[in-house]
Amino acid sequence: MTQNNTADFNSNALMDTTARNKEAVSSELCESGNRLLTVRDLTVSFSTDDGTFKAADRVSFHVEKGENVGLVGESGCGKSVTALSIPRLIPSPPGNIESGEIWFDGNDIMAMASEQLQDIRGRAISMIFQEPLSALSPLHRIGRQMLEALLLHQDMPKKEAWRFAEQWLSKVGIPDATDRMFAYPFQLSGGMQQRVMIAMALMLEPNLIIADEPTTALDVTTQAQVFELIKAMKKKHTSMLLITHDMGVVWEMCERILVMYASQIVESGSREDIFSNPKHPYTIGLLEAIPKLTGGRTELKDIPGQVPSPFDYPKGCHFEKRCAFSMEKCITEPPPFYECGNGHRAACFLLADSSG
Numbered sequence: 001m002t003q004n005n006t007a008d009f010n011s012n013a014l015m016d017t018t019a020r021n022k023e024a025v026s027s028e029l030c031e032s033g034n035r036l037l038t039v040r041d042l043t044v045s046f047s048t049d050d051g052t053f054k055a056a057d058r059v060s061f062h063v064e065k066g067e068n069v070g071l072v073g074e075s076g077c078g079k080s081v082t083a084l085s086i087p088r089l090i091p092s093p094p095g096n097i098e099s100g101e102i103w104f105d106g107n108d109i110m111a112m113a114s115e116q117l118q119d120i121r122g123r124a125i126s127m128i129f130q131e132p133l134s135a136l137s138p139l140h141r142i143g144r145q146m147l148e149a150l151l152l153h154q155d156m157p158k159k160e161a162w163r164f165a166e167q168w169l170s171k172v173g174i175p176d177a178t179d180r181m182f183a184y185p186f187q188l189s190g191g192m193q194q195r196v197m198i199a200m201a202l203m204l205e206p207n208l209i210i211a212d213e214p215t216t217a218l219d220v221t222t223q224a225q226v227f228e229l230i231k232a233m234k235k236k237h238t239s240m241l242l243i244t245h246d247m248g249v250v251w252e253m254c255e256r257i258l259v260m261y262a263s264q265i266v267e268s269g270s271r272e273d274i275f276s277n278p279k280h281p282y283t284i285g286l287l288e289a290i291p292k293l294t295g296g297r298t299e300l301k302d303i304p305g306q307v308p309s310p311f312d313y314p315k316g317c318h319f320e321k322r323c324a325f326s327m328e329k330c331i332t333e334p335p336p337f338y339e340c341g342n343g344h345r346a347a348c349f350l351l352a353d354s355s356g
């Protein structure tokens with residue numbers, strides 16, 4: 001194993017981005033030819049009446065074209081903040097992307113003007129949220145909302161766009177699509193609203209879908225249907241970042257997994273490595289909390305203790321207060337990442353013993 005403190009790609013080549021030509025950096029980031037998204041050292045803070053805290057702390061990861069990546073962790077760990085940062089949707093104030101790089105398909109998101117961001121949101125990056133009514137306006141009929149999204153991003157005659165939207169409602173399994181185009185969101189069940197949101201997210205054929213706990217509010221049967229739908233409707237070249245606290249879901253949906261704890265990514269690797277050879281005590285805790293690893297989407301049970309308040313993150317390892325293996329230096333030093341092979345890496349001092 002080798003130690004690596006920062007990013008999950010060639011960090012040496014990117015050491016001093018400010019001093020380098022951004023275009024050169026961009027082409028390096030896309031060197032593999034298959035890289036869609038690179039997030040590097042992303043730090044997001046919030047300023048509240050009680051003070052300022054970091055909700056995402058030096059978060060680094062990537063998503064390949066066509067890849068499904070799962071971001072897992074307990075509530076409050078910074079998953080949504082990380083996801084919202086990608087299309088720069090962090091409300092500011094109180095939020096602030098303090099530092100970091102976000103490269104999407106060779107483009108520097110942090111350097112984009114608001115019109116460019118507007119264009120990328122929806123067309124190239126679509127979001128599916130837990131709560132459909134956060135994406136659908138309660139005041140407008142579904143057809144009109146879909147039409148507006150289409151006309152904003154695609155050069156299409158109105159009539160054709162209307163028909164296209166109607167076809168998508170049918171595709172996502174909404175009966176009587178012709179009539180439903182005239183319905184208001186509140187006239188549909190939660191599962192149907194979720195289907196509308198999926199149709200809106202997928203109809204523009206985005207390069208990246210960010211699905212943030214997309215089924216948490218739904219019953220188990222509808223959850224399964226929604227995931228089947230996303231799988232079936234998603235084009236092969238479309239990537240997905242799926243945020244969930246449910247390890248069963250990432251097992252079924254994702255090829256690679258990022259584990260987040262208290263504002264930091266603590267482990268990442270292939271689905272198989274994370275499930276069969278987890279390295280970080282937090283990941284092990286998440287997996288042990290599942291009664292069965294396969295065959296069913298089971299809610300995470302609590303790991304003993306609680307995620308600390310972001311105002312009280314420990315100086316060293318953020319998991320230190322809940323970790324059965326905590327050592328002296330875990331209290332004072334943040335653990336670096338250790339490479340475990342095959343792109344599998346974890347930030348825990350326990351791995352230092354096996355490093356070279």
Ligand SMILES: Nc1ncnc2c1ncn2[C@@H]1O[C@H](COP(=O)(O)OP(=O)(O)O)[C@@H](O)[C@H]1O
Nearest residue numbers: 046055074075076077078079080081082094310
């Ligand atoms: N708009 C906001 N204002 C203040 N704090 C926020 C805001 N959004 C998120 N946070 C805080 O940031 C931390 C991470 O939140 P979040 O990313 O939503 O966690 P997760 O999605 O993992 O449950 C939490 O402590 C949360 O309270």
Ligand code: SF4
Nearest residue numbers: 317320323330348349
């Ligand atoms: S670095 Fe220390 S406290 Fe943190 S997970 Fe590893 S052993 Fe536990």
Ligand SMILES: [Mg+2]
Nearest residue numbers: 079080212213
């Ligand atoms: Mg969240």
